[in-house]
Amino acid sequence: MELNTYQQEAFNYQRPNIEKFGKKNMMWSLFFLVWILIGGYALYLQIAKGHIVTGMRDNVVWGLFIVNFIFFIGLSYAGAIIGGVLHLLKVPWGKPIVRLAQMMTLISVIVGPIFILLCVGRFDRLHHLFIYPRIQSPMTWDVMAVVTFFAGAVLFLYMALIKDFAVYRDAKMNIPKWKQKLYKILAIGYRGAASQKRHLIISQNLLAIIMIPLSIIVASILSWIFGMTLRPGWHSTIFGPYFVLGALYSGCGVLIVAMWVYRKMYKLDNYFTNKHFSYLGYGMMVLGAGYGYFTFSEYFTDWFGSAKWDSEVINKLFSFHDYGGWTLFANLAGIVIPILIVSIPATRKPGWIALSAFVMVIALWVKRYLIIVPTLETPALPMQDTRMEFVKYSATWPEWALTIAGIASFLLFFTIISKFVTVVPVSGLEEVNFPHEPHHHHHAADAMKDEIKTA
Amino acid sequence: MKEILIKSTFKNILRYGWILLLCLPGNIFAQTDSTAADSKEENSLISPALDFVIVQKADNTIDLKAAVKAKIKGTFIKLPLLKISFFQVSDTAEKLLGFVITDQNGKATLNVKNESLLMTKDGSLNFKASFAGNKQMETADGEVAVKKAQLQITPVKEDSLLTVKVKFIAPGAADSAGKDLTIGIFVKRSINPLKIGEGTTDENGEVTIEVPANLPGDDKGNITLLAKIDENETFGNLEASVTQKWGIPVSAKLQEQPRALWSVHPPIWMLVTFIALMVIVWGHFIVIVYELFRLRKEEPHLPNTISNA
Numbered sequence: 001m002e003l004n005t006y007q008q009e010a011f012n013y014q015r016p017n018i019e020k021f022g023k024k025n026m027m028w029s030l031f032f033l034v035w036i037l038i039g040g041y042a043l044y045l046q047i048a049k050g051h052i053v054t055g056m057r058d059n060v061v062w063g064l065f066i067v068n069f070i071f072f073i074g075l076s077y078a079g080a081i082i083g084g085v086l087h088l089l090k091v092p093w094g095k096p097i098v099r100l101a102q103m104m105t106l107i108s109v110i111v112g113p114i115f116i117l118l119c120v121g122r123f124d125r126l127h128h129l130f131i132y133p134r135i136q137s138p139m140t141w142d143v144m145a146v147v148t149f150f151a152g153a154v155l156f157l158y159m160a161l162i163k164d165f166a167v168y169r170d171a172k173m174n175i176p177k178w179k180q181k182l183y184k185i186l187a188i189g190y191r192g193a194a195s196q197k198r199h200l201i202i203s204q205n206l207l208a209i210i211m212i213p214l215s216i217i218v219a220s221i222l223s224w225i226f227g228m229t230l231r232p233g234w235h236s237t238i239f240g241p242y243f244v245l246g247a248l249y250s251g252c253g254v255l256i257v258a259m260w261v262y263r264k265m266y267k268l269d270n271y272f273t274n275k276h277f278s279y280l281g282y283g284m285m286v287l288g289a290g291y292g293y294f295t296f297s298e299y300f301t302d303w304f305g306s307a308k309w310d311s312e313v314i315n316k317l318f319s320f321h322d323y324g325g326w327t328l329f330a331n332l333a334g335i336v337i338p339i340l341i342v343s344i345p346a347t348r349k350p351g352w353i354a355l356s357a358f359v360m361v362i363a364l365w366v367k368r369y370l371i372i373v374p375t376l377e378t379p380a381l382p383m384q385d386t387r388m389e390f391v392k393y394s395a396t397w398p399e400w401a402l403t404i405a406g407i408a409s410f411l412l413f414f415t416i417i418s419k420f421v422t423v424v425p426v427s428g429l430e431e432v433n434f435p436h437e438p439h440h441h442h443h444a445a446d447a448m449k450d451e452i453k454t455a
Numbered sequence: 456m457k458e459i460l461i462k463s464t465f466k467n468i469l470r471y472g473w474i475l476l477l478c479l480p481g482n483i484f485a486q487t488d489s490t491a492a493d494s495k496e497e498n499s500l501i502s503p504a505l506d507f508v509i510v511q512k513a514d515n516t517i518d519l520k521a522a523v524k525a526k527i528k529g530t531f532i533k534l535p536l537l538k539i540s541f542f543q544v545s546d547t548a549e550k551l552l553g554f555v556i557t558d559q560n561g562k563a564t565l566n567v568k569n570e571s572l573l574m575t576k577d578g579s580l581n582f583k584a585s586f587a588g589n590k591q592m593e594t595a596d597g598e599v600a601v602k603k604a605q606l607q608i609t610p611v612k613e614d615s616l617l618t619v620k621v622k623f624i625a626p627g628a629a630d631s632a633g634k635d636l637t638i639g640i641f642v643k644r645s646i647n648p649l650k651i652g653e654g655t656t657d658e659n660g661e662v663t664i665e666v667p668a669n670l671p672g673d674d675k676g677n678i679t680l681l682a683k684i685d686e687n688e689t690f691g692n693l694e695a696s697v698t699q700k701w702g703i704p705v706s707a708k709l710q711e712q713p714r715a716l717w718s719v720h721p722p723i724w725m726l727v728t729f730i731a732l733m734v735i736v737w738g739h740f741i742v743i744v745y746e747l748f749r750l751r752k753e754e755p756h757l758p759n760t761i762s763n764a
Contacts, residue, residue: 026462134721135726135729136717136721136722141729144729144733148736151740152740159743159747188747188750188754189750189751189754190750193755199746199747199749199753200746200750202746203742203750206742206743207739210736210739210740217732
């Protein structure tokens with residue numbers, strides 16, 4: 001695999017990250033592993049004793065697990081859309097972000113569905129979803145959608161990596177033999193021949209084209225699990241686009257945070273520049289405005305219509321004795337703050353943008369909780385002579401432990417992948433001179449710039 | 456030094472972690488089965504309860520019906536596969552009429568002919584059902600004594616009015632015995648008979664009860680009407696039935712369900728959309744994987760001279 005000087009420089013700069021695991025990363029990984037083990041114990045309890053160890057009961061049948069499922073799977077769909085769009089539009093500055101987006105796509109489509117499995121009481125009947133599917137059920141649609149999307153996400157990340165695998169294979173790095181062998185297998189003999197390039201471009205374009213509508217469809221299907229029921233707060237025509245937008249928005253936030261963390265961790269300031277933060281920040285701002293509009297529209301129609309059960313849910317959401325505080329947080333931190341931070345030039349800095357993105361991601365997680373739980377606590381049939389724990393959901397420690405274990409495995413995957421491939425893709429990387437930007441200092445001399453071309 | 460220690464710990468976790476994973480299902484299967492009986496209970500014998508009733512029918516036969524159940528861990532369980540022996544008890548001896556093995560519902564029924572039965576001195580029929588017990592269960596039995604009687608049912612159709620005339624006959628009993636008896640009229644349904652009317656007998660032991668004209672019957676319109684006296688102190692249970700073509704014909708064949716959201720068959724458009732979407736997406740995936748195979752095949756066979764080191 002031939003690289004130009006800029007690409008070669010990018011590779012040499014990141015090479016130590018693949019060659020050595022590093023003490024800090026080891027500590028991090030161990031820390032995550034401890035949390036995963038605690039989650040494993042909670043899972044053991046849940047399997048041995050049943051769902052009684054969770055806070056889920058007859059009325060509130062879904063809790064933290066489904067919230068996490070929507071959250072992670074949303075990130076995945078967002079990664080596919082952002083990655084696909086950046087690839088198809090051939091945005092030159094987007095190249096370093098595409099890999100992050102694809103990593104997020106794959107990792108969250110692995111972590112997300114684990115949470116839906118945790119909701120299943122009868123694992124032994126899991127295969128019935130495939131052998132006795134009911135085509136009319138949104139559940140069946142979602143099972144098929146997630147499985148299909150998973151296959152797409154694997155291909156999506158893998159194809160973008162083939163060229164890089166070829167680079168790693170040829171680089172004679174100081175790495176164990178099995179790793180070298182693995183790179184060789186994964187590079188599937190790519191040498192950069194014209195015909196090989198053509199095959200790769202065809203398949204990459206095809207996949208990017210199919211992944212964008214696929215993500216939109218599967219995100220809508222996810223929303224229909226709720227939207228197709230007649231429950232207050234769920235039965236809404238805008239739920240499909242609302243979920244698509246919410247997914248994109250939170251995905252954009254996670255991308256910004258990931259960019260910031262990797263930039264700090266591997267000193268990638270030359271590749272994840274301030275401009276990258278500004279551009280993704282603009283994206284976040286626009287998505288935030290759209291998401292805010294949908295949220296307002298959703299609450300306003302429900303409130304104005306004053307249908308009995310809708311009002312009940314709205315009252316719960318806006319009463320400070322109930323979920324009012326959380327609603328305020330979700331909308332303030334999830335909509336207002338990110339928009340303000342990006343729109344004010346003084347705070348349009350990587351640190352501020354990343355912080356607001358981080359808070360926004362948490363707010364969007366809370367928002368998912370507010371979609372699920374208050375509605376389930378408001379059943380259309382009156383609840384009489386029932387225990388308080390059946391009426392009001394409160395998550396138990398195994399649920400929290402498994403949630404934290406999910407987040408830990410999400411971060412662990414990110415750590416491990418960054419030790420296996422370069423965070424910034426090497427092949428196909430282009431140097432971009434942003435307009436009105438004082439020129440960045442590179443390790444390469446300015447004289448080399450003329451030679452720099454797209455691979 | 457520290458790093459080596461951490462590394463080796465990490466390696467050990469990787470090396471032995473799978474053992475933990477393997478142990479997990481073992482623990483799951485090691486859960487105790489809450490339905491299994493305690494070892495304590497295995498030592499003491501189960502005491503079954505035997506319910507015994509008889510039904511005198513219009514065709515001069517008698518059904519001897521026994522049902523066996525036992526209370527195990529607080530719930531009644533019907534006991535199948537037990538041998539129940541039925542006896543006729545006369546003044547002097549017990550005569551074995553036959554035996555029946557209980558079915559899945561713990562029930563055993565023996566049908567005997569009326570003529571062959573002996574009456575006791577006071578003119579009643581005495582029966583006994585008994586279970587002899589086994590290694591786990593104690594013995595159980597039940598006795599019933601009734602006076603001989605019979606119901607006769609006659610369908611009557613006058614213009615469009617449908618009725619049944621039921622007559623109570625008790626040879627050897629006082630004439631007044633047949634007066635003021637409550638008789639229920641039922642129609643046979645697939646599981647239990649459905650009550651459609653009730654009446655009280657006059658001094659002749661007769662009663663006429665109306666039958667609705669709109670009852671669903673079988674595919675030919677036949678319905679089976681049943682006259683019953685339940686648990687009379689002297690005569691026990693009496694039954695008589697007649698089949699008439701008085702119902703509305705209803706085919707027993709299952710009707711094909713339409714394609715709908717609620718039925719087993721999804722609407723065609725939904726099926727087509729679903730399959731089309733799956734084929735389009737997976738078709739793309741297949742093409743992409745095929746392209747990757749071709750990419751691998753077309754690897755140039757040149758020694759790789761470019762080094763990135």
